[in-house]
Amino acid sequence: MKKNYLLLIFTILASTVFAQDNGCDNQRYINEIFTDVTSTTVKFGENFTFGGNFQELFMDVYEPVGDTRTDRPVVVFAFGGAYIQGDRTQVQGFCEEFARKGFVAAAIDYRIYSINVANLPDSLGMMDIITKSIGDMKASVRTLRKSADEGNPFGIDPDYIFAGGLSAGAITAMHSALLGTDDEPILPDYVIEAINNNGGWEGDTDDPENSAMGYSSEIQGVVSYLGALHRRAWIDSDDAPFISIHGDADEVVPYGHDAVILFGLNLGTLEGSSVLHQQADVVGVRNHFISVPGGGHGDNFPQILWDSMSVTSGRFLETIVCGTGGSVSINEAEDVSNYISIAPNPAGEQTIIRFNNLNKMYDLSVYNAFGQRITFYNNQNENDFVLNRQQLPAGVYFIEIDFEDARLAPVNRRVIFR
Numbered sequence: 001m002k003k004n005y006l007l008l009i010f011t012i013l014a015s016t017v018f019a020q021d022n023g024c025d026n027q028r029y030i031n032e033i034f035t036d037v038t039s040t041t042v043k044f045g046e047n048f049t050f051g052g053n054f055q056e057l058f059m060d061v062y063e064p065v066g067d068t069r070t071d072r073p074v075v076v077f078a079f080g081g082a083y084i085q086g087d088r089t090q091v092q093g094f095c096e097e098f099a100r101k102g103f104v105a106a107a108i109d110y111r112i113y114s115i116n117v118a119n120l121p122d123s124l125g126m127m128d129i130i131t132k133s134i135g136d137m138k139a140s141v142r143t144l145r146k147s148a149d150e151g152n153p154f155g156i157d158p159d160y161i162f163a164g165g166l167s168a169g170a171i172t173a174m175h176s177a178l179l180g181t182d183d184e185p186i187l188p189d190y191v192i193e194a195i196n197n198n199g200g201w202e203g204d205t206d207d208p209e210n211s212a213m214g215y216s217s218e219i220q221g222v223v224s225y226l227g228a229l230h231r232r233a234w235i236d237s238d239d240a241p242f243i244s245i246h247g248d249a250d251e252v253v254p255y256g257h258d259a260v261i262l263f264g265l266n267l268g269t270l271e272g273s274s275v276l277h278q279q280a281d282v283v284g285v286r287n288h289f290i291s292v293p294g295g296g297h298g299d300n301f302p303q304i305l306w307d308s309m310s311v312t313s314g315r316f317l318e319t320i321v322c323g324t325g326g327s328v329s330i331n332e333a334e335d336v337s338n339y340i341s342i343a344p345n346p347a348g349e350q351t352i353i354r355f356n357n358l359n360k361m362y363d364l365s366v367y368n369a370f371g372q373r374i375t376f377y378n379n380q381n382e383n384d385f386v387l388n389r390q391q392l393p394a395g396v397y398f399i400e401i402d403f404e405d406a407r408l409a410p411v412n413r414r415v416i417f418r
Helices: 002-019 088-100 123-149 168-178 181-186 189-196 273-283 303-322
Strands: 037-048 054-064 072-078 104-108 156-166 222-225 242-247 257-262 265-272 287-292 341-343 350-354 362-367 373-380 384-388 395-403 411-417
Touching (some): 054 088, 054 123, 072 168, 072 303, 088 104, 088 156, 104 123, 123 168, 123 189, 123 265, 156 168, 156 303, 168 222, 168 242, 222 303, 242 273, 242 303, 265 273, 287 303, 303 362
Parallel strands (some): 072 104, 072 156
Antiparallel strands (some): 257 265, 341 350, 362 373, 362 395, 395 411
């Protein structure tokens, strides 16, 4: 009996240690727990662009100031700009946000096409440009893994490297993570040709003076802002999980299946977030999709949905890192919306948001009809929260409630002031 008791104690202690692995505590990776961020610039590759220009490739690696962990997951972010413009500073905000949550984040260069009306790419040229960007992202991932093997200056866990991006950067991230050698039997000849012309599946971008070739370029998950794949069929059951946000009126990167037109040229077809998540559901790849009704290419997005993507993407990656070690799946987060009521609604000068003895700490945001956050209440615990109209004009407003307890799903409500 004593042996069994000691075994029980050991099991509990071991479970507690496992739950704290990688810093998993239901706060880190979900909430912004650090204030300041620092960055370091690192060269990871070089090669020629589609237009024949030589380019050195760098990444800015962001870390939370004051963090002592040396086993942090990484998110590699790529900028947008239709593969013709943009630079890595464009995703600085994403990187700083994820670093404040306890990740390490890297804003990377990748080769784009410098506009030359005498040499505009066709659909085959665009496939070559995208393939170059994939090789560049993979080189950055390998460089990070090599750094972990050579002193680990950024304090990362090389087993958890994620990719993210905006628009063209998200297209690069999705292809880097989901397109692989197992897809080769179903790839068109022109895709195989583009891969072979750019160094094969690993690309040919590594810095010759500090090559990381031989290290893995595998990506454990994707955060996609307005992204796409060339073909949904490239998603199969063993692919990395991914989370996306996309407007259903996007005229730049298709929400579904459509051609991409640039300067009047048909640059080929892409399949956007809506059909990619359908395919993921069919083959059993873990995924989460935030669809924005009426949203364009990042415009006409209510701020509440941008904020929802921010919170949900951190939670999504946290569940991958933490697994069963003390976290909860985003799809298993408890829905407590039935506990919460708002009355009167419509209201005159004030309304009461009642939590019905839920007894949980929460943040409460108020947004106007244009998606602008106009009021924010931090660290609340009132069971009956009195929302005063103050100087707000009559109209429709949206309430977002985010709980400190990550096991509770955020709640959204609408309130009308007459």
